[in-house]
Amino acid sequence: MRVKIDIIPLGIGNVYVIRDQGAILVDGGDTKKTKAFVKGLENISLKPEEIELIVITHGHFDHIGTAADIKKLTGAKLAMHEKEKACLEKGFMPLPPGFNLWGTVMVGVMKVFMLPFRTIPITNVDIVLDDNEFSLSNYGIPGKVIHTPGHSAGSVSVLLETGDVFIGDLAMNEFPWSFGPGFAAFGVSVGSVKASWSILLEKGAKMVYPAHGDPFPVSVIEEALDKD
Numbered sequence: 456m457r458v459k460i461d462i463i464p465l466g467i468g469n470v471y472v473i474r475d476q477g478a479i480l481v482d483g484g485d486t487k488k489t490k491a492f493v494k495g496l497e498n499i500s501l502k503p504e505e506i507e508l509i510v511i512t513h514g515h516f517d518h519i520g521t522a523a524d525i526k527k528l529t530g531a532k533l534a535m536h537e538k539e540k541a542c543l544e545k546g547f548m549p550l551p552p553g554f555n556l557w558g559t560v561m562v563g564v565m566k567v568f569m570l571p572f573r574t575i576p577i578t579n580v581d582i583v584l585d586d587n588e589f590s591l592s593n594y595g596i597p598g599k600v601i602h603t604p605g606h607s608a609g610s611v612s613v614l615l616e617t618g619d620v621f622i623g624d625l626a627m628n629e630f631p632w633s634f635g636p637g638f639a640a641f642g643v644s645v646g647s648v649k650a651s652w653s654i655l656l657e658k659g660a661k662m663v664y665p666a667h668g669d670p671f672p673v674s675v676i677e678e679a680l681d682k683d
């Protein structure tokens with residue numbers, strides 16, 4: 456069976472369902488999206504309990520907002536990097552600085568119009584990821600989780616053997632967050648974003664699945680890296 460990839464939009468971000476021998480979820484969506492998640496699973500004929508693992512790409516509110524409920528519904532284990540697990544375990548809502556003027560404006564918009572209206576339901580992280588790769592073979596998925604900092608210090612990506620890569624916010628493809636596919640306009644380090652992309656390219660990334668916007672080929676990133 457070829458790896459099957461489905462998108463479930465949960466508020467301002469997408470979560471991805473990856474299925475092969477097993478089923479895993481990438482990210483936990485914006486806050487208060489439990490109903491949309493249940494509906495999304497129905498649409499793809501997947502029972503909640505079939506999901507065995509939730510990989511959280513990073514600790515921003517739009518990636519962990521419904522994670523506690525999703526964990527409860529599915530009974531899945533939840534994996535998150537050690538540098539960001541406090542966001543979900545304690546309900547922290549950090550935001551990174553902008554990389555440019557547009558990024559600074561967007562972070563300002565989130566601070567004023569989004570954060571005050573959200574709280575993160577907390578839950579425990581079962582699998583604490585570090586800087587080493589984490590194989591997904593025990594979960595029936597041919598791929599691994601790789602530490603890819605830059606957008607945040609504890610950002611991770613899920614890279615499948617097919618070259619499909621789920622990168623959270625290491626790149627974006629949706630206005631107003633970005634103008635077309637490319638690097639996010641905010642994060643903790645441009646240099647780390649580029650270094651993380653170099654690692655993903657070296658390891659065979661081909662198709663990019665961002666949390667914000669549609670998938671795009673990795674050639675877009677190669678061109679952006681070449682420009683520097």
Ligand SMILES: [Zn+2]
Nearest residue numbers: 513515606624
């Ligand atoms: Zn983010």
Ligand SMILES: [Zn+2]
Nearest residue numbers: 468517624666
């Ligand atoms: Zn995001």
